[in-house]
Amino acid sequence: ESGYAGGNAANPTYEAVCSGETGHAEVVKIDFDPAVLSFRDLLKIFFSIHDPTTRDRQGNDVGTQYRSVIFPQNKAQREGAIGVVEELSKAKLWNEPIVTEIAGAEPFYPAERYHQEYFARNGRQPYCQMVVAPKVAKFRKEYFDRLKRSGA
Incomplete structure (x- = not known):
């Protein structure tokens, strides 16, 4: 589900998030069955389909709303995220360091229907x-x- 998280405004709109003033990032909430797909596997997919080395941008999209961020929902997920970042950093898969933020479990606000x-x-x-x-x-x-x- 597309949405916003990590900022200071309740119930943000796309326009507000794009202004860069809410502190929210554009995010995707993923509901998954860990018996079928592990959190670690989700993280590997996450890191393989975006650039985790550019701060506050993805491609031509620039701003804090485009930052690379993970919102673990519990201690085990947080530890897993830290471990995967450390593992990938040691592997030196990118020329630049990983700047992905590992945040806390923040409230998730669903994006407008037209973004789903x-x-x-x-x-x-x-x-x-x-x-x-x-x-x-x-x-x-x-x-x-x-x-x-x-x-x-």
Whole structure:
């Protein structure tokens, strides 16, 4: 579910978050079954489909709302996130250091309805074609064996 977290404004709007004044980041809330997919596996996916080395930006999108951040929901997830960041840092997969923030369990505010399932509904838009589609393709290629099959 698309939304916002990590800021100081209750019930923020997209426009308010984009102003950079709320402190919120644009985030995705993921509900998962750890018996099927571990938090560690989710983190590996997270780090493989975005650049965790650029502070307050993703591609051409710049601002604190675009920061790389994880909001662990409990102590085990927090420790897992710290461990994965340490492991990836030691592996030196990127030329620059990882700047992903590991925050506390902050309130999540769902984004407006038009932001939900955005790529599925707007996949032909230029931004989706240039930015989102390559990430989705990479994800599908790298994690094909983990994807839920239709009708399953």
